[in-house]
Amino acid sequence: METNRNTRILIGILILIILTLLLNNCKNVFFPVEVEAPSQTISLDQAQRLQEEYVRTRSEIVNKTLGFEDTRDFWFSLDSVEQYIRYVRSESKKQGLEDLGLRIFYAAYPEESKEEWPNPGFSTVIIVPTHGKPDLGNGFFPSPPVQKTSNVKAYNYGNAGQPPKKVK
Incomplete structure (x- = not known):
C-alpha cells in the first residue's frame, strides 16, 4: 500500500514537472512578452518626412540620369529577415x-x-553581416564595424516597389 502511494506521488511530481516545462516553453504563445522599441526607431510621420526629403532632393536626379523611374523601396518578409x-x-x-x-x-x-x-537595371539593397566594435575615436560619426570577410552570405532578393511606394 505504501509503495502504491509513493508511486502515485512520484508520478504526480513528474506530471507537475512536465507541465511546468511545457508551460514555461509556451509562455510566449499564451503570454506574449512585450518588447521595447530600440532607441533608433522613429515614428511613421518622421519616416514619411525622410522619404519625402529623398524624393525632393535625389529621386528626380536619379530618374533623369537613368531615364526611368527607379525603385526606391524594398520589402522583405519578417520571417525571412528573422531567418537571415x-x-x-x-x-x-x-x-x-x-x-x-x-x-x-x-x-x-x-x-x-x-x-x-x-530586375535588371533597377536598384536593390544588399544586407551584409558585420562584426567588431565601431571606432568611437572619429568624433561625432564613429566608423562602422568591420565588414565580414568570412563565409557568411549577404542578403538580397526583397520585393522592390515598381513604381516606388510612399511611406504610409
Whole structure:
C-alpha cells in the first residue's frame, strides 16, 4: 500500500514537472512578452518626412540620369529577415565572431545579366553581416564595424516597389 502511494506521488511530481516545462516553453504563445522599441526607431510621420526629403532632393536626379523611374523601396518578409539573422548568428558563432551587426548597401542589378537577376537595371539593397566594435575615436560619426570577410552570405532578393511606394 505504501509503495502504491509513493508511486502515485512520484508520478504526480513528474506530471507537475512536465507541465511546468511545457508551460514555461509556451509562455510566449499564451503570454506574449512585450518588447521595447530600440532607441533608433522613429515614428511613421518622421519616416514619411525622410522619404519625402529623398524624393525632393535625389529621386528626380536619379530618374533623369537613368531615364526611368527607379525603385526606391524594398520589402522583405519578417520571417525571412528573422531567418537571415539566425543564419548570421549561427555562422558567426562557428567562426568565433562577436559584436555582430548588419550593414545595408544600395546596389543595382546589372542590365546585361537578364537571366541571372530579377530586375535588371533597377536598384536593390544588399544586407551584409558585420562584426567588431565601431571606432568611437572619429568624433561625432564613429566608423562602422568591420565588414565580414568570412563565409557568411549577404542578403538580397526583397520585393522592390515598381513604381516606388510612399511611406504610409
